[in-house]
Amino acid sequence: MALSTHTTSTGWDSVLKACNKVNEHILGFLLPSIHSAPPFFTQQPNPATEAIVIEQWTKLILSYARHRNLFYLRVEDAETGGDWDEVLRNDRINRRLPPAHLSSILAGMVAKNVASYEPAKQTRSVLLYWRLPEEWAEVLHQWASTTGQMNTIMTFYEITDPPVNSPLTNIPLPLLRKAITILAKSNRAQIIAIADGEGVRFFTPAK
Template structure:
């Protein structure tokens, strides 16, 4: 379990109720999004299952006995989706991917890493990117495979790389 420094809002009971006042709510949602992103980053997780959210200390502060309800969480995630920082994976919107960097940012990050290491015009497997020795210390090290693929696809659209299929694994060629 990741240890992060909880923001002051986490111990503020109204934080766990979606505020009806629009200005207040904007501030609240922003705080939640920051907290969620930070938490996911620290725990190296990228998906949230709304149905199991209340088991996580992120959404359940036992010390003040407050829980974030599923509906409230859905509201927050939908708001995140508007700014491209989250996306639902299934149609019933139960499982969400959370991007603490947007896919664009991830893509750029990977591309600059590739350029810096002289990997242009060469091929590396996705496993190398994810778990390889070369990427240790990079932010995308250990990144969820699905997100990695999506990030690379944004690069592909820009024509900076090309994804390719091998027999049992995927690779990418940077240009």
């Protein structure tokens, strides 16, 4: 996973996103060759081998989620089909990732802090961190600053559904809240109760 958020400006991000969109239409997502290996879909009885399998799946899931701007992965996705079909199954070799295997991969990802169970207290759905909450915090602050939103009160809705698409469009609320909490720790944001729910005010850090 490329962690480039500290240097990524909003402009560059949207260029990247546009490129990805174009790529997706022209080339689609480029699956790694291990995805064509039949045993990749089986939960390995040898723990050392299974660790490698989980590591490879983690990489694949995060890069695909980043590519398609997906935030959630659920055990059901291996059962019913949907956004994740391209990754969770390979029709060419007639293999699919069984839900039980996906469930243990998700547990592995949560253990490595590249995902968290969302909502909490269940293990069938995770929020994916193809950007860590710390990185989202930077993206958020950068976006607020470059779009001139400093010191004004914004609703969460204005962030997740802005008139002009941003890297934060459709960001799930739990993730947004985590990012704001991180900014609040360094006095760069403050959560504010407003009439119809919650809002946030961003500050320029004191130099």
